[in-house]
Amino acid sequence: MSTPNKPSKSSTPNKPTQKVAVLGTGKIGEALLSGMIRSGWAPADLLVTARRQERAEELRTRYGVEALTNPGAAERADTLILACKPQDMAALLAELAPHVTTDTLVISAAAGITTAFIEERLADTTPVIRVMPNTPVLVDEGMSVISAGSHATAADLAHAEDIFGAVGKTLRVPETQQDACTALSGSGPAYFYFLVEAMTDAGILLGLPRDKAHDLIVQAAIGAAVMLRDSGEHPVKLRENVTSPAGTTINAIRELENHGVRAALIAALEAARDRSRELASGNNT
Numbered sequence: 001m002s003t004p005n006k007p008s009k010s011s012t013p014n015k016p017t018q019k020v021a022v023l024g025t026g027k028i029g030e031a032l033l034s035g036m037i038r039s040g041w042a043p044a045d046l047l048v049t050a051r052r053q054e055r056a057e058e059l060r061t062r063y064g065v066e067a068l069t070n071p072g073a074a075e076r077a078d079t080l081i082l083a084c085k086p087q088d089m090a091a092l093l094a095e096l097a098p099h100v101t102t103d104t105l106v107i108s109a110a111a112g113i114t115t116a117f118i119e120e121r122l123a124d125t126t127p128v129i130r131v132m133p134n135t136p137v138l139v140d141e142g143m144s145v146i147s148a149g150s151h152a153t154a155a156d157l158a159h160a161e162d163i164f165g166a167v168g169k170t171l172r173v174p175e176t177q178q179d180a181c182t183a184l185s186g187s188g189p190a191y192f193y194f195l196v197e198a199m200t201d202a203g204i205l206l207g208l209p210r211d212k213a214h215d216l217i218v219q220a221a222i223g224a225a226v227m228l229r230d231s232g233e234h235p236v237k238l239r240e241n242v243t244s245p246a247g248t249t250i251n252a253i254r255e256l257e258n259h260g261v262r263a264a265l266i267a268a269l270e271a272a273r274d275r276s277r278e279l280a281s282g283n284n285t
């Protein structure tokens, strides 16, 4: 969990206390902001930026945080969390570059964007960290995968872990693994929602009311997730325990295999990994 009001990494006169700014506060930025506040960060130590004035107002009212311009936030904060879309990153960095000093830690949460992409647009030796969170940060069950750029120190990594650890687990990986982690973890929740949606449709086909089908599948998902996390058993063993000889489950498994669901998932995650790789190269379509 995070420790608010940690000592400042900078004694620059205009940065008297440790402040974290979220730049581009959309879904992920707001999820992170709300989690930091839930875990004890003082709203006074958090800054936000948003493209639209109404959005800035909404964040100010909802969280009691100060909303600034991007340059204003860069000048006031010790740590900047860039949470805009990858396609908006070059423009945001161009706006920030004159205002970011080399004692400011820059953390990017954008899919695909490499630390090198950011470093080459900011002053030499600016520490940069790449993080891939996921939306369960909203319920403090996120996973944030963290990699250091060329100039980020051990203390910078620990600071990033402190921030993202407030809303779930963190994992350090070499940056070469970030695109794969984005496919598995950043996008991961979407696959489970997709499965729940499809299985709820199956419940409708089998004659159940939608709300009951939804509740049954969601509880099966929660139960399975907790067992995966806490039982210490391999998923194959857990599945075998459900799969009785000549029973119901094996008939379903045969259909999943016949329809190539395993191969479809492997191909799907490979496509997500490939798209993450493309995003840094400026492919915006």
Ligand SMILES: NC(=O)C1=CN([C@@H]2O[C@H](COP(=O)(O)OP(=O)(O)OC[C@H]3O[C@@H](n4cnc5c(N)ncnc54)[C@H](O)[C@@H]3O)[C@@H](O)[C@H]2O)C=CC1
Pocket (backbone or CB within 6 Å): 023, 024, 025, 026, 027, 028, 029, 049, 050, 051, 052, 070, 083, 084, 085, 086, 088, 091, 092, 109, 110, 111, 132, 133, 134, 135, 186, 187
């Ligand atoms: N949604 C998700 O599940 C995850 C998203 N991400 C990454 O997080 C980033 C944000 O994603 P979302 O929150 O889903 O998108 P979003 O569209 O909800 O939020 C992005 C926000 O950035 C704002 N913005 C863009 N340029 C700006 C600028 N120059 N100044 C101020 N604000 C600016 C937009 O107005 C928008 O509110 C993306 O880079 C994405 O790859 C990472 C992990 C998971």
Ligand SMILES: O=C(O)[C@@H]1CCC=N1
Pocket (backbone or CB within 6 Å): 111, 182, 186, 187
């Ligand atoms: O779909 C996306 O590009 C973002 C990054 C990971 C999850 N959502």
